[in-house]
Amino acid sequence: MVHVRSKPLSFLLFISKILVIFLPPIGIVVAMVLMWGGLFRWTDLLLFVALYLATGFGITVGFHRYFTHRSFKANPFVAWLLGILGSMAIEGPLDWWVATHRRHHRHSDHDLDPHSPHAGRMPGWMGFFKAFLHAHVGWSFRNDCTNTEIRRFAPDLLKDPVSVRISRLFPLWAIAGLLLPAAAGWAMEPGWRGALLGFLWGGLVRVFMVHHTTWSVNSACHLWGTRDHETEDQSRNNILFGFLALGEGWHNNHHAFPSSARHGLKWWQFDASWIVIRVLCLFGLVSDLKTPRGSSRRESVAESWPDASV
Numbered sequence: 001m002v003h004v005r006s007k008p009l010s011f012l013l014f015i016s017k018i019l020v021i022f023l024p025p026i027g028i029v030v031a032m033v034l035m036w037g038g039l040f041r042w043t044d045l046l047l048f049v050a051l052y053l054a055t056g057f058g059i060t061v062g063f064h065r066y067f068t069h070r071s072f073k074a075n076p077f078v079a080w081l082l083g084i085l086g087s088m089a090i091e092g093p094l095d096w097w098v099a100t101h102r103r104h105h106r107h108s109d110h111d112l113d114p115h116s117p118h119a120g121r122m123p124g125w126m127g128f129f130k131a132f133l134h135a136h137v138g139w140s141f142r143n144d145c146t147n148t149e150i151r152r153f154a155p156d157l158l159k160d161p162v163s164v165r166i167s168r169l170f171p172l173w174a175i176a177g178l179l180l181p182a183a184a185g186w187a188m189e190p191g192w193r194g195a196l197l198g199f200l201w202g203g204l205v206r207v208f209m210v211h212h213t214t215w216s217v218n219s220a221c222h223l224w225g226t227r228d229h230e231t232e233d234q235s236r237n238n239i240l241f242g243f244l245a246l247g248e249g250w251h252n253n254h255h256a257f258p259s260s261a262r263h264g265l266k267w268w269q270f271d272a273s274w275i276v277i278r279v280l281c282l283f284g285l286v287s288d289l290k291t292p293r294g295s296s297r298r299e300s301v302a303e304s305w306p307d308a309s310v
């Protein structure tokens with residue numbers, strides 16, 4: 001189910017997508033050239049790592065495991081914080097992100113899946129390459145993939161004042177995600193040089209890395225890796241993205257148990273997001289963590305989020 005946007009709005013969205021997708025790689029090139037010329041501080045790397053983790057967990061713990069799958073309960077402060085940090089990853093407004101991801105679960109690797117590397121794939125290497133590109137980022141430019149109806153897939157978010165406000169203020173969080181590292185860079189070395197390096201490493205380079213690890217869960221984790229569970233899709237447990245995507249690469253586990261707060265189910269399947277959730281739980285900030293422990297059957301998609309009218 002899709003809804004139609006007006007032409008000026010569609011054009012504006014198209015331009016903003018171009019900027020969001022192409023500015024970060026340009027930022028990486030500029031950062032590398034400056035580094036080659038000796039313009040680099042170790043504190044920039046620290047800023048990059050700190051913001052990669054903060055906004056990455058905003059996506060994995062916040063957007064995905066909390067808002068999309070409601071795999072634990074959080075107090076309002078934590079919900080706000082996770083929502084804002086996830087928005088600072090600049091992957092789109094919270095309500096749209098959640099609706100799109102639920103649609104992925106509902107139609108995994110079938111025609112209505114917004115980003116499958118399998119549905120509609122043409123034969124041969126060219127077909128494979130095109131399908132990979134579509135699942136990774138190309139789908140962002142196709143209206144039939146991005147016009148997911150929020151009322152249908154995320155009605156619970158539209159009733160929740162916290163997620164409504166976070167979603168509406170998305171442009172503010174996105175800009176803050178770029179200006180804050182610039183301000184931090186300035187604080188570490190007053191002047192335009194400090195601000196530029198902070199903006200590049202904590203802003204554009206970090207956004208590039210968070211984007212591509214998230215997108216790899218949609219593309220690589222439906223193509224390469226092991227299948228511990230017989231799911232009706234092509235999801236895979238991929239060790240590389242198990243680490244890089246902070247636990248989200250155990251994607252076959254996730255498709256088998258969508259509402260589980262824990263994705264790395266074996267002892268060696270390192271799941272950084274699960275550790276964060278456990279620590280938050282220890283401090284009483286989140287509760288009611290769902291896990292598949294003791295459950296021998298897979299969950300149906302409809303069980304994985306409230307108000308499932310899909």
Ligand SMILES: [Zn+2]
Nearest residue numbers: 104235251255
């Ligand atoms: Zn998937």
Ligand SMILES: [Zn+2]
Nearest residue numbers: 101105254258
């Ligand atoms: Zn999911």
